Amino acid sequence: MSHQQTELKKDLKIRHITMISLGGIIGAGLFVGSGSLINSAGPASIFSYVFAGLLVVLVMRMLGEMSIVNPTSGSFSTYAREAMGPWAGYTIGWLYWFFWVIVIAVEAIGGSNIIQYWFPSWPSWSVSLALTLLLTLTNLYSVKSYGEFEYWFSLIKVVSIVLFLALGGAIIFGLIPHVHSPGTSNILHRGGFMPHGFSSIFVGIALVMFSFMGSEIVAIAAGETSHPEKAITVATNSVIYRILIFYLGSILVLVTVLPWNSTTLLKNPFVSVLNVLNIPAAGQIMNFIVLTAVLSCLNSGLYTSSRMLFAMAQNGDAPRAFSKVNKRGVPVYAILGCTVVSFISVIFNYLSPDKIFLFLVNASGGVALLVYLVIAFSQLRLRRKYEKEKPEALKIKMWLFPYLTYATILVIAVVLIMQAFIDSLRSQFYLTALIAVCVVGSYFVFKNKRSTNTLPDKQVV
Structure with a gap:
């Protein structure tokens, strides 16, 4: 064993980071989940995406400010x-880790369901296991292999969305022969733009925030690139047009081309738009794209959860074994630990889908908002510290500080509390709160057992 390699290897290139940041917010939630939101809020669902997107832009700006000073x-x-x-570091670290290991399980199950569309005789549990193991191996090999897989996954997603927007725009503006343009009829003539009232927009915000989770991955990945400042700047500055083009553009096409009150069409909205154009095998094409989105999310989940576990082990907040890296700078035990926990969750899905697995999924649901809230509070306190100690390092600054930061904290808090009053989100709110209280409690229970919060040495396997 060598004792020279004690750090994560900085093998991610700028092209990897750029594509990770581009594809990070394009998940299965956009391709499939957007239909149910449009069905519940009508055309006004576009405002849910606008408000949620604005929050994410502000939070990413805060995270970019801190990450460029201290990429880790x-x-x-x-x-x-x-x-x-x-x-606070202990609590949010474990909550974020919990969120992503559950996402890995959810995406593995989702991926197996898609593959069964083509191979119905394959057992779902074995496909879930195979997908998880495949992407675990890519993560174990090197961070560069993770970056390459994510680069191509993200490229497929980005190209697919761009083509979809082009086709959708052509339908809307009547540029395709023999295809009727709906004009504004689906937006204005089916109960109006806001058929279920203003409150439906706010219900949608809480749901949309979950879809945007993944934007922050680039801040974690920046710790493994040799050009963190450039990587963070690219990701932070591009988040606005990423949300504008990919999310708002797609939702605008969907609510214009498809009637919002059609449960049949919105069950798989992207396929429905392709069917308007009579594109052969539209379902097959979209299934492949959704599978790509699912595998991308699974891949990122393994990467993100393992790096968070590695960082917590370095700080003494997780077992020391998870801070070990091999000769290629890969945190092997952290990756394997996340894989094992995720597959146990997959097993729970088959043994107790309506109890244990449902509990795990609901308990992780509100973590996105808690993470964003903690980022905002951290930026509020650290900005003043950085201005005193190292003002030259503040290459990216939060706009209108501290007013926009206070406003962001207030809005996130309101959206978080509002979940307790929405029937479909109430159980998620209380279960996330329960998990958060348990994690905070565990910190104080085990506080005296941890001799230090910072490890003296990183280890190599």
Whole structure:
């Protein structure tokens, strides 16, 4: 064993980071989940995406400000520790880790369901296991292999969305012969733009925030590139047009081309738009694209959860074994630990889908908002510290500080509390709160057992 390699290897290139940031927010939630939101809020669902997107832009600006001063795989867990104390870093780190290991399980199950569309005789549990193991191997090999897989996954998603927007625009503007343009009829003539009232927009915001989770991955990945400043700048500055083009553009096409009150068409909205054009095998094409989105999310979930576990182990917030790296700079035990926990969750889906697995999924549902809230509080406190100690490092700054930061904190808090009053989100709110209280409690229970919060040495396997 060598004792020279003690750090994560900085093998991610700018093209990897750029594509990870582009594709990070394009998940199965956009391709499939957008239909149910449009069906519940009508054309006004576009405002749900606008408000949620604005929040994500502001939070990413704050995260970019902190990341460019201190690029680290611990990301906002490290910043929370620095800003609010060890308990905050411990709590948000474990909650974020919990969120992503559950996402890995959910995406593995989703991927197996899609593959069964082509191979119905294959057992679902074995396909889930195979997908998880395949992407675990790519993550174990090197961070560069993760970056390459994610680069191509993201490229497929981005190209697909761009083509979809072009086709949707051609339908709307009547540029395709023999295809009727709906004009504004689906937006204005089916109960109006806001058929279920203003409140439906706010219900949608809470649902949309979950879809945007993944934007922050680039801040974690920046710790493994040799050009973190450039990577963070590219990702932070591009988040606005990413959300504008990919999400808002897609939703605008969907609500214009498809009637919002058609449950049949919105069950798989992207396929329905392709069917308007009589594109052969539209379902097959979209299934492949959704599978790509699912595998991308699974891949990123393994990467993100393992890096957070690695960073927490370095800080003494997780078992020391998870801080070990091999000669290629890969945190092997952290990756394997996340894989094992995720597959146990997959097993729960088959043994107890309506109890244990449903509990895990609902308990992780509100974590996105908690993470964004902690990022905002951390930036509020660290900005003043950075201005005193190293103002020259503030290459990216939050706009209108501190007013926009306060406004962001207020809005996120309102959206979070509002979940308790929405029937479909109430159980998610209380279960996430329960998990958060348990994690905070565990910090104080085990506090005296941890001799230090920072390990003296990183280890190599």
